[in-house]
Amino acid sequence: MSAQFSCRRVPRTLSRVAHAAVFLLLFPLAAAAQESRITGTVADETGGVLPGVTVAAASPALAGDIRVVVTGGDGGYAFEALPPGGYTLTFTLPGFEELTRTVELAAVSAPTVDIRLRLGGLFEEVTVAVTGTAIEAPAINMPHAVAVVSRATIEQQGSTQLVDLFKNLSVSHGVVGERNSWYNSNQPSTLTENVANVNLRGLGASRTLVLINGRRHVPVPARLIGGRFVDVNTIPAIAIGRLEVLKEGSAAIYGSDAVGGVANFVTRHDFRGFEFNVSHDYFDSAGDTTVAGIWGGQIGASSLMVAAETVGRQELQMADRPWSLDRLSTHVGGNRAGWSSLGNPGTFAVGAPVPWTADVFDPRCTEFGGQDEGWTCRFRYAPYDNLIDEQRQTRAFVELNGPVNERTNYHIEGLFADAVIPNWYTTPSYPPFPLTSTTIMEVAPDHPGRQAFCGNYAGDGKADPGGACAGGDPWYFNGRPYGNSGPGRRLRRESRTARLAGSVDGDFQIGSRDAHWDVGVSYSRARGNLNLPAVYTDRIYRSFRGFGGPDCGVGVMADRSSPAGMVLGPLGGAVAGQ
Missing domain, CATH: 2.60.40.10 (Immunoglobulins)
Structure with missing residues (x-):
């Protein structure tokens, strides 16, 4: 092999x-x-x-x-x-x-x-320090529950006025706005109809702090039972860039007027260009018109913003909405809406000034539109009112911002607002005061009006049930000088607000840490003319004694010994009733 x-x-x-x-x-x-x-x-x-x-x-x-x-x-x-x-x-x-x-x-x-x-701490110890500070910080960065309403939201809501915005803000309750008619306020004599407020958490408008660009604003020029508040209708709505609402109480930082929270209006300081808005809301017999404009631009290294708006409202009377009067056509016991217990024709107490007494009653109460209650002739004041009063409002705001140097900036702002209610419509008269403590409204037996009354109604079962016409005791009036027979009163009411504020702020270093400083000053003033129909005590004193008129020639002098606190001056030959 x-x-x-x-x-x-x-x-x-x-x-x-x-x-x-x-x-x-x-x-x-x-x-x-x-x-x-x-x-x-x-x-x-x-x-x-x-x-x-x-x-x-x-x-x-x-x-x-x-x-x-x-x-x-x-x-x-x-x-x-x-x-x-x-x-x-x-x-x-x-x-x-x-x-x-x-x-x-x-x-x-x-x-x-x-x-x-090694075993460590089961719980971490955290120290929380609450400190009020004057160091500037945007409200959105503050440790509070904050709601921010942007300019886009305001425009989407169609809020031509700030009162409309707050009506739709869920955290604000009990907003005073469009406060026309007796049924929207218990203080008709102290605030004009154009006023609006912010009432965070429903704690009262005086417990909500209102700021404009972080600075306080002047409250309404009135003494109010619950405290004064800021009228937000003095701020042009078109000038507002955003609204920062601190919904929780901030009294520890700002004071007791911030118990309900803080509303900070931040203006459109960075606006550039021109914007013009026209709005008209029409409804039968009335309407609202708003015309507003804003301009913003550069002036050298600084920026300027100017905004203005005018608002007009047409009058809407109660008679234009019959349903508003129908429910008040008859007085309902326990409900005073639309009716007053004191009216004209009035009633009289005999011998002493006792209120709510009708020893003598005018039998023609119902003929004048009153409601006969037996002890009084109720006065229906509802027809002498407006659902909406005619209004004219003008507001303007200007703002200038710029640098002083590389580390320092300045801010200047001004505001002006004017509101007029040219024909405020209201009741013919308010009850004369004091009502029972004096003899101001005393009607003597020789008073010509009393004599004429007794000549027609002496012994009448309704008018003179006690036979007061036959006696010589004085009568004391319970009622109003004007009432069911009208006419309503028209008066002019107005308010005016002005504001000027400025600040300088900058940055500096403390060692290796950055710091910020801010110095500011603001001045604001509000004035108002709130006319209210009333009765001059000296005039009603003369009239109940048979003297009156522009050429009466009879004066009144103070007299502490008199129960009324006053006596007639020299008559100069004048005769009562002539």
Whole structure:
């Protein structure tokens, strides 16, 4: 048996490929032989293992990466296939103090790093300091519940006046606005019909602080039972960029007038260009018209903004809405709406000024539109009122902002508002006062009016049931000088508000820390003319004694000895009733 062998030469290129393949196959094994690992166990100070501990390994050898593992149920952990280098291990577990260890990892090594964690605080102690500060900070950054109404929201709501905005703001309750008619206010004599307010959380308008660009504004020029408040209708709505409402009480920072919260009106100081708005709301027999404009631009390094608007309202009388009078056509017991207990024709007490007494009663009460209650002739004042009074309002706002230098800025603003109710319509008269403590409204037996009355009704079962006409005792009037027979009174009411404010602010450093300073001053003033129909005591004193008129010639003098506090002056030949 023979064997045959053959041999041939392998090309050089193929030989090189074979060597490369062998190298590539063997390189991972060699590299793996260079990798290392870190293992260990984490326990507490008593030696009990701690599962769930987060272990993080950081090293330049990881090219910025961080390896993270979590200890198992036996407290063990392991980092596999780590390249050589310096490592920082961080061990964290809630309730235990964080611990850091460094390890120098050599090639093909497997060090064991066992750790014991010390028990830390189970609760973190937090100190909260509440401090009032004068350092400027935007309201939106303050630690309060804040609602911000943007310019876009105002426009989307179609709020041409700020009173419309607050009616739709859920945090504001009991908004005084469009306060026409007796049924919307218990203080008709102290506020004009154009007034509107903010009443956050329903705690009262005087408990809501109103700011314009972070500065206080003057309240209404009136003495109010619940305290004075700011009339937001003095601010041009078109000039408002946003409204910041601090819905929680802020009395600790701002004072007692911020118990309900704070409303900060921020103007459109960064407005550029020109905007012109015209709005008219029409409804049968009346309507509202608003014309407003705003301009803003650069003047050198400073910016200027000018805004103005005018608002007109047409009169709407009660008679234009019959339903408003129908429900008040008859007095309902326990409800005084639309009716007064004192009217004209009135009643008389005999012998002494006793209120709510009708010893003598005018029998023509119902003929004049009154309601006969037996003891009084009720006066229906509802027809002598308006659902909406005619109004003319003008408002303007101007603002200038700019730099003083690289670190200091200035701000100047001015506001003017004028509101007129040219024909405020109201009841013919208010009851004369004092009502029972004097003899001002005394009717003597020789009074010509009393004589004429008794000439027609002496002994009448309704008018003179007690025979007062036959006696000589004085009568005392319970009623109004004018009443059911009208006419209503028309008076002019107006209010005017002016404001000027300025500030300078800047930045500086205290050591390595930045700080801010702000110095400001503001001046504002509100005036009003709130006419109210009333009775001059001296005139009614003369009239009940038979004297009166523009050319009467009879005066009244003070007299402390008189029950009325006054007596007639020299008659000069004048005769009562003439």
